[in-house]
Amino acid sequence: MLLWALLVIFAPASEQADWLTLMVPSSVFEGDNILLKCKGKDDSKIKTMTYYKNGIKVLSLKHVSSFSIYSAALSDSGNYYCSATLTTWRRNKHTSKTVEIKVQELFPRPVLTASSSLPLEGSPVTLTCKTQLPPQKLHVQLHFCIFRDHQTLWSGWSSSAELQIPAVWSEDSGSYMCEAETVTPRIRKQSLQSQIHVQRIPVSNVSLEIQATGGRVIEGGKLVLLCSVAKGTGNITFSWHREDPETSLGRKTQRSLSAELEIPSVKGRDSGEYYCRASNGHGAVQSKVVNILVHIPVSRPLFTLGAPGAQAMVGDVVELHCEALRGSPPILYRFYHKDVTLGNSSAPTGGGVAFNLSLTAAHSGNYSCEADNGLGAQRSEVVSLSISGPGGYGGKLLTVRVAGGLFGALGFAAVALLFYSCSRKISGESSAIEAFRGASSPNPEEGTPPSPLLALEEQQPVYVNVHSVGVDVIYSQVCSIQQPHSPANIKRALLENKDSPVIYSSVKKS
Template sequence: MLLWLLLLVLVPVGIRSDWLSIEMPRHAYEGDRVVVACSGENNSKIKRLMYYKNGHRIATYHSASSYTISNARSSDSGSYYCKADRTWFLFVDTTEETTSVRLTVQELFPAPRLTVRPLLPTEGNSVTLSCDTRLAPDRSRTQLRYSFFRDGHALKSGWSSSEFGISALWKEDSGYYSCEAMTATRSVSRRSLQSHVEVQRIPVSGVLLETQPPGGQAFEGNRLVLVCSVAEGTGEITFSWHREDTGESLGSKSQRSQRSELDILVIGESHAGRYYCTAKSDDDLIQSEAVNITVRIPVSQPVLNISAPGAHTYIGDIVELHCEDKRASPPVLYSFYHENVSLGNISVSSGGGVSFTLSLTTNRSGNYFCEADNGLVAQRSEVVALNVTEAPFKVRLVNGRHRCEGRVEVEQDGHWGTVCDDGWDMKDVAVLCRELGCGAAKHTPAGMLYPPVAEENQPVFIQVALCNGTEEALAECEQVEAFDCGHDEDAGAVCEALLLRPF
């Protein structure tokens, strides 16, 4: 009994010895895994192992075991030591304690700072958010991920870059922005302070109305686009289109754009007029200048008329070819053809058709047509056939500029002879002009003015014609029978050359 009492007195309590030791790092970074390991010379004798931090017990094990800090924080800094209860002698236990080891947990990186560029963004423009921090020098290869927030809601998470670009900001995107930097393992994260971003709105200005096709030139049956744009202006802009001359509102569109289009799918003549547009943002309403819209009408198939009754005329006549497209927008180029050979062309700068004068000095029978072209499209008329023959008259005028001018000849028994200028006057010419279907009598020139002179063997059939001017033909006039004229006294005549106009 005395021996037991002696042993109890001699048992060491809470002693520090080399039997129990502690191993742990002196320094660590946030997020590190820190192992505090206490062990004895013979771990099998440990009955209870206790870990302490700053004098407070933090863990207890009933055998040798290490204490692990899986995700170190600055709060884990402090003095660590451990105690072990072990069997000392037979059934006598003792408690041993290690020395203290100081652990300092360092900051891996400071809280980031959010930078907004530009500082005062305007609507519709891009903005760059930068989340700036700095890793500890000996941990510079640590991967960080970045997240960006507006009013607490994530804009982008797990971004590998410290910069985040927003292509366009609008007024309603104003708010409090922040960012967060985090290690790839999510063991350490820090968020920046909030920065208030106020997105500036630019009022509308410089409203312009343009057309497609340009210049306000629309084409009947085609599409016309009215393009309303602003030189400046952000946010939702309401574009409206109006017709100035009628006061009609054509429509409106609201969108986040500095340009909007209104389509008129099929243009007609009734769409011609003055147009303008307006642009409204908040309380700003700006109107464009008016644009005059003209509707050009492409040519349709023109109509060709020939001034010859029944499409029949005689050699020496003067006819008129009239080509017209009543609706085509000027200017229009009219071209005339005989059997696909061009006769000529005439351009008109106002509405209506055009006439082309053709002198039939030779037999020009055949097919005629015209073509109209106003730059939009070219169209051909239908073909008109014209029959040209010798005149059936018993009188004629030869070698003149047209069949109503020249040396006078008359026909008897199938032979042509001349008329003497004795007594030849305007009454005689008036009858002649009437018989030929020409216009009024103009002159009584000498026949020699229209060379070549008649052949010597060509007879002179009329010596003197005594017309009173009311007869329908020379044959009806009283005549003098004597014949003593030579061809140097042949008579000539000039009548007004009337165009044949059946249309």
């Protein structure tokens, strides 16, 4: 009996191991469930069962049962075996052979790649989170996420491993990484960090352009100052200046190659030298200076008449002066008499101009002037001028010249004789004259020539031949007649101009 017991105790190890077998899957990937099953030749005799990993007890059971590892990880790899105690007295413990379980990666750690690690500002960049599933697991679905400085660049996970950035800027520089994970079971892996440095292009060739309605900067109009750069990336800060570099008219920061500053209503005092500056962090670059001249429309001119006395006389020379107190030169002045142009004169540097006029009786009336510098003409107020004839009589004296030997000695004697005859008032000799006067006067008793104070254009010369009284001399009387306005005017005219008729004579040749 003792001999049999010793034979069982010292039985070969292989025979003991063959009595108990540990069964495991042939291949295991991350996320798989691993089922370990320990089976003996006669499970009914097994009293307890224990599982080991790398020689360390993992699980002990009082009955026959399998051991499961859910969602296996790489750390679950190792050497596994099991042991069982029996209910028989002959030999109460058996141990299985050791089985190695190697959990394989479902996919390797992803690698984040960029189309350029030193991209220029404004250029596109493609980021790719690269990894690979094994042929046995191509059906597994992966999701991806990309981060910059631990901030996600997506709103969530995406089935695409690529992220296309249309344009990168200096603020996009930083540390990038990505993650890949399975949907079920959840296995997530993170890439190493990658540095991306976005290169900035400094600004260059800064220019200032003036934009104004009609191409001219006019007081009260809108002025736009456009500042542009030929090159430069990222956020560019534009500033506008007038003469004083420390004082800024305005400042704008934007991601563009140009910016504009608008002055809604420019003033005359805004004339001066302007320039702009641009900077994107590599030092400010200044444009060339642009001289802006604000053109001022002329104001309503002041018009004066420089008469030599209280009342101008025929033959006097008067000075017509016109001046616009505001307005950009050159200014063209025009002088008007009764809306008819008398002449014009230019003031190249501004100020006023004068125009000299030698007066005739026809120059009576209204005068004005006009100033124009191409931005709109302005007309002055009207000034009236009254002109008196020589000797103080208003209007213009009519002179009739008779050709031939009017001033001969014989003619002179005939004129004297005629005056003598008229003074006698012989009714037969003066009937024609009296008849003419009566026809031209409302009152026959007051039929006298009109006053030269009336307007020249209303006077009409009338020639009347006096009977020859039987001699070879012809007498003519010249009268200036107009329609009087009232008997009172006729009477006053008679008092002022009693000798207005002029009598000429000529000798009738036989």
